[in-house]
Amino acid sequence: MIKINDLNVYYGGIHALRGISLEVPKGKIVSLIGANGAGKSTTLRAIMTLEKPKNGTIFYKDRDITLEKTQNIVQSGLVLVPEGRRVFSNLTVEENLILGAYTRKNAQVIQKDMEWVYGLFPRLLERKKQKAGTMSGGEQQMLAVGRALMSKPEVLLMDEPSLGLAPLIVKDIFDIIKKINALGVTILLIEQNAKVALEISDYGYVMEVGRIVLEGKGRDLLEDENVKKAYLGA
Ligand code: ATP
Numbered sequence: 001m002i003k004i005n006d007l008n009v010y011y012g013g014i015h016a017l018r019g020i021s022l023e024v025p026k027g028k029i030v031s032l033i034g035a036n037g038a039g040k041s042t043t044l045r046a047i048m049t050l051e052k053p054k055n056g057t058i059f060y061k062d063r064d065i066t067l068e069k070t071q072n073i074v075q076s077g078l079v080l081v082p083e084g085r086r087v088f089s090n091l092t093v094e095e096n097l098i099l100g101a102y103t104r105k106n107a108q109v110i111q112k113d114m115e116w117v118y119g120l121f122p123r124l125l126e127r128k129k130q131k132a133g134t135m136s137g138g139e140q141q142m143l144a145v146g147r148a149l150m151s152k153p154e155v156l157l158m159d160e161p162s163l164g165l166a167p168l169i170v171k172d173i174f175d176i177i178k179k180i181n182a183l184g185v186t187i188l189l190i191e192q193n194a195k196v197a198l199e200i201s202d203y204g205y206v207m208e209v210g211r212i213v214l215e216g217k218g219r220d221l222l223e224d225e226n227v228k229k230a231y232l233g234a
Helices: 040-047 071-074 094-102 109-122 122-126 137-149 169-182 194-200 216-224 227-232
Strands: 001-013 016-022 028-034 055-060 078-081 155-159 185-193 204-209 213-217
Touching: 001 040, 016 028, 016 040, 016 213, 028 040, 028 194, 028 216, 040 055, 040 078, 040 227, 055 185, 071 194, 078 137, 078 185, 078 204, 094 137, 109 122, 109 169, 122 137, 122 194, 137 155, 137 169, 155 169, 169 185, 169 194, 185 194, 194 216, 194 227, 204 216, 213 216, 216 227
Parallel strands: 028 185, 028 204, 078 155, 155 185
Antiparallel strands: 001 016, 001 055, 204 213
């Protein structure tokens, strides 16, 4: 579904991505783990062409999107859920969801998609008239995911869905990610919480200072001694 080859991204003099190559097959959950500053967010931003690579290519569904406009990429089904639950705090849950459907116009379709999202997140239905900014961190994260789903993505790129959440809520969010994937949405996830990410991932990549240093099946990485030492607190 996504194929990145030898991607290099610079921020001025900082060489943030140093030849990243990775693949996200259709229907799978793939995670990218690594410490602060490893380049995980930059990788997601580069896929959405929010950062311009110096060289390298990004293919989505066999099409080279390296120089494509972000808006076209979203319209073709590749959607980013950004870090930090960037919901519109002064708008209600429902208004936030409607904004997520901006690429589509038919009110009936929007209504149907909204019911689908409420089915996945009953908590959002209970709170549909509540201002997003007054909700808990976990609820705002659910809303950020729900809003991305309103555009009916084929692939979701998720930036640190567990950030700042209590362990029980993290479990809820990851259960929902599994459910969304079971419905056919391909997922590329970046996480500092390596354990929860690898547990639900078909495949994982480990990033260190702009490079991929290790890759393998999610369950194999969980057993890997280096991963255990560096990322699983063993
Ligand atoms: P985190 O988990 O902390 O978000 P990350 O793995 O997502 O880390 P990135 O945010 O991709 O890492 O950052 C990779 C490197 O690029 C870091 O050294 C960071 O300081 C640098 N960087 C990121 N964004 C910018 C920017 N807009 N301008 C300059 N440097 C940047």
